[in-house]
Amino acid sequence: MPEAPVFVAENVSKRFGGLIAVDKVSLEAHAGEILGIMGQNGAGKTSLFNTFAGIYVADGGRMTLNDVDVTALPAWRRSIAGIARTFQIPQPIWSLSVCENVQVGLIAHGKSKAESAEIAEETLVGLGLQAKLKSDPGDLTPGQLRLLEFARAASLRPKLLLLDEVFAGLSLPEQQSTADVVRKLRDSGIAIIWIEHNVRLMMELADRIVAMDHGHKIGAGTPLEVARNPDVIRVYLGRQAADGKKS
Numbered sequence: 001m002p003e004a005p006v007f008v009a010e011n012v013s014k015r016f017g018g019l020i021a022v023d024k025v026s027l028e029a030h031a032g033e034i035l036g037i038m039g040q041n042g043a044g045k046t047s048l049f050n051t052f053a054g055i056y057v058a059d060g061g062r063m064t065l066n067d068v069d070v071t072a073l074p075a076w077r078r079s080i081a082g083i084a085r086t087f088q089i090p091q092p093i094w095s096l097s098v099c100e101n102v103q104v105g106l107i108a109h110g111k112s113k114a115e116s117a118e119i120a121e122e123t124l125v126g127l128g129l130q131a132k133l134k135s136d137p138g139d140l141t142p143g144q145l146r147l148l149e150f151a152r153a154a155s156l157r158p159k160l161l162l163l164d165e166v167f168a169g170l171s172l173p174e175q176q177s178t179a180d181v182v183r184k185l186r187d188s189g190i191a192i193i194w195i196e197h198n199v200r201l202m203m204e205l206a207d208r209i210v211a212m213d214h215g216h217k218i219g220a221g222t223p224l225e226v227a228r229n230p231d232v233i234r235v236y237l238g239r240q241a242a243d244g245k246k247s
């Protein structure tokens with residue numbers, strides 16, 4: 001069973017001029033669970049994520065991490081407080097080795113060079129990248145680059161890990177090994193919020209799902225509950241039917 005919520009968002013909103021990208025969305029993420037955020041293009045998933053990470057300033061609502069209000073904190077302070085994120089397109093520092101790429105974040109979080117090397121190595125070995133510690137990021141496959149992106153976030157031992165479309169562009173075997181990594185991180189007690197377009201993967205991997213449409217939360221629950229939610233069905237099947245008519 002999931003433990004008490006690590007991260008709580010209450011009525012979080014984000015506007016861009018007159019456009020309400022996120023409209024009073026509330027959710028909770030628990031330690032040791034994967035909370036999936038699904039929704040069609042433009043549903044507001046990335047805006048929600050950026051607001052959680054402190055990249056965007058919320059226009060309304062409140063966010064807490066372990067009961068501490070983080071709503072007013074900028075991204076770097078949320079990172080220090082325990083919120084880590086991966087980016088959809090891995091952004092390694094190409095001039096540093098794989099291991100050094102992981103060390104950079106740890107040093108920014110106050111670890112010594114020796115400590116950072118130890119943690120980075122342990123994290124990368126845990127992700128199966130032991131043979132690549134001294135490699136250049138440019139020598140990694142797309143799947144390995146994705147793992148490096150994970151390692152950079154996971155090595156910080158975050159309380160909340162925000163995963164942005166980590167399966168995009170991966171082969172089926174890479175999807176499987178990446179899913180194993182996500183489960184391992186979840187089982188280590190991290191609360192994970194994960195944006196994903198691939199509904200099949202979401203149903204397979206998420207413990208709970210929040211479905212969004214036009215900035216609104218339209219459904220929440222277990223994968224089965226969300227799959228049976230009439231509003232979710234309407235959004236997904238409605239769009240599919242419309243797409244079918246177009247082609």
Ligand SMILES: Nc1ncnc2c1ncn2[C@@H]1O[C@H](COP(=O)(O)OP(=O)(O)OP(=O)(O)O)[C@@H](O)[C@H]1O
Nearest residue numbers: 016019020021039040041042043044045046047048
């Ligand atoms: N920086 C921005 N400035 C203005 N409008 C934005 C900005 N970012 C997002 N939007 C708008 O906010 C709405 C939600 O976009 P958002 O990117 O959050 O959706 P999404 O669910 O992540 O979509 P996708 O799956 O395509 O990434 C869209 O109408 C989008 O055009």
